[in-house]
Structures are given as C-alpha cells and as structure tokens.
Amino acid sequence: MKWRSLQESGSYSDARPLRQIFAERKETIAKYVPPDVQAVHQRAIDGLRAQALSGKALAVGANALAFNLSDHEGKHVSSANLLSSGRLVVCVIRGRWCPFCVGQMEAMNYIVPQIKAAGAALVAISPQIEKQAFFMHDQHGLSFPLLVDAHNDVARQFGLVYRVPEEQQGLYRATFVNLPFTNGDESWELPIPATFVIDRDGTVLFAAANEDYTGRPEPLEILSVLERVG
Numbered sequence: 001m002k003w004r005s006l007q008e009s010g011s012y013s014d015a016r017p018l019r020q021i022f023a024e025r026k027e028t029i030a031k032y033v034p035p036d037v038q039a040v041h042q043r044a045i046d047g048l049r050a051q052a053l054s055g056k057a058l059a060v061g062a063n064a065l066a067f068n069l070s071d072h073e074g075k076h077v078s079s080a081n082l083l084s085s086g087r088l089v090v091c092v093i094r095g096r097w098c099p100f101c102v103g104q105m106e107a108m109n110y111i112v113p114q115i116k117a118a119g120a121a122l123v124a125i126s127p128q129i130e131k132q133a134f135f136m137h138d139q140h141g142l143s144f145p146l147l148v149d150a151h152n153d154v155a156r157q158f159g160l161v162y163r164v165p166e167e168q169q170g171l172y173r174a175t176f177v178n179l180p181f182t183n184g185d186e187s188w189e190l191p192i193p194a195t196f197v198i199d200r201d202g203t204v205l206f207a208a209a210n211e212d213y214t215g216r217p218e219p220l221e222i223l224s225v226l227e228r229v230g
Helices: 018-032 035-050 079-083 099-110 112-117 130-139 150-157 166-174 179-183 219-229
Strands: 068-071 076-078 087-092 120-126 146-148 161-163 189-191 194-198 204-209
Touching: 018 099, 035 166, 076 079, 079 087, 087 099, 087 219, 099 112, 099 120, 099 219, 112 120, 112 219, 130 146, 150 161, 150 189, 194 219, 204 219
Parallel strands: 087 120, 120 146
Antiparallel strands: 068 076, 068 146, 087 194, 161 189, 194 204
C-alpha cells in the first residue's frame, strides 16, 4: 500500500457534522460487511456496555495525571508543558486501522485553528507504534501530534482500557487488523474512544467516553466548551 501525503491526496474539507459523516460510513459497512460479522462487533460493544466501562473513565471535575509520551516523529511531548500555556484537548483513539478514528481525526484537524485561537492545544493518543502513528499523521495531513501510548499506559490511567474479546480477535486477524503488530505487544488491549478537555491545573472540564467506537463528540461541541470556559 502506498501512503499518500496531504499534497498528493488533496486537502480535507468536509465540514459536515461528524455524526453525518459517520452515518455514511455505517451505511457502507451495512452494505458490504456480512451481518454475522457485524453481529460480532455489536456483541463486543454490548459486552463493554455491560461492564459500564465508560462510567469508570476519567470524569468532569477529576484531576488528569500528567503524561510524557513520544509523538509520531519520536519527539517528546509533555502534558505539563502544553498546559503551561493553555488548556489541552486530548483525543484517545484506537488506531489508523479504524475508519471512525480516522474520521474523527480529520474532523478535529479541521478545527485546529479555532482550538489554537481559543488558547488551547490538541493531541491524540493511541497504542499504535510510532511508525503507524507517522503513517496516519502523514496520510491524513494532520497538524497536531499523534502520541504513542505504549501498552495503553496513559489510557489505563484514564480508565479506558479493555481486552478485545476472543471472538472479535478472530475477525480482526481475518481482516488484517494485526494488533500485536500495530501496537507492538501481544496484549490485544485497546482503549474505548474518549475525548477530554483539561484545564491548566489538570482539572477535567469535559469528558466523553463511549463503549461504541462509532460514537464520538462533535468538534463544535469541543469548541463550545473552550469558548464557554474562556
């Protein structure tokens, strides 16, 4: 597969609501993915909901622990350094193989200028190795850091980590979603997708975690939080 840069593939300019973009992707999946395969993914989501995993995630008013990670280019990124100059938006995603993660990252990339104008910074965190993060950053022309959360250490602090069920592991292997290769370990662990807005003192101002990987907050919702808190 050839990984295209933004210059080769053209600029992203889809300003529709994320829910509308995701609805299209769901329609495509419903059209081309066999019902029994879709059922496996739904059972995995239902299992996570039964565990109420999102209810265990970092919540509004909690204090987010500081983190130090490398980005897609191997550069050191410290949450303390970012928060020293403003608020921080953190998106926790699964990886470049997930079409809904890609859609969210492209949509968030579209509002980076507004995030900066509101005095905040944006980072995304995933368990994928640096090479995979680099490919994702380059292919989708992202203008914010993709941080490498090896072994889901930070996502675990945020209360987001689960082990992919055996049934779903089999499907991923069959569709070349090789998580041990992509993430660099044999754990088969992933985070549920989540988005946080963190104040300069580490207090969580906004939190949205969802067991359903097709559910993500709208970018405009994030902007409204930043505007509301000033």
